Amino acid sequence: MTRGVGGHSPANVQQYLSGVDYPADKQDLIECARRNSAPDEVMQEIRNLPDEKYGGPQEVMKGYGNER
Numbered sequence: 915m916t917r918g919v920g921g922h923s924p925a926n927v928q929q930y931l932s933g934v935d936y937p938a939d940k941q942d943l944i945e946c947a948r949r950n951s952a953p954d955e956v957m958q959e960i961r962n963l964p965d966e967k968y969g970g971p972q973e974v975m976k977g978y979g980n981e982r
Contacts, residue, residue, distance in 0.1 A: 924975045930956050936970045943974065 930952035931943060938946070943960050952960070963977045 924978050927956055927959050927978060928971055928974070931960075931971065931974065937967050939967050940965050943968065 927947075930947040930950045932946075932950060934942060934946040940960070940963050943963065944957070947957055947960050959978065963974070964980065966977070968974045968977065
């Protein structure tokens with residue numbers, strides 16, 4: 915899959931986290947993405963994030979970058 919398509923772009927992941935209340939843990943992010951009908955690729959990206967508390971979208975993207 916090309917970067918920027920599906921779940922492989924941080925922006926694609928973030929669009930499915932709209933409405934999450936920060937600080938949020940990984941489970942909160944998973945539940946929010948599910949409510950926003952995130953596709954399987956995005957759900958997998960979120961499941962691959964480190965299991966920690968995220969203070970905002972920037973911290974989520976930092977966690978996403980650490981998993982690359």
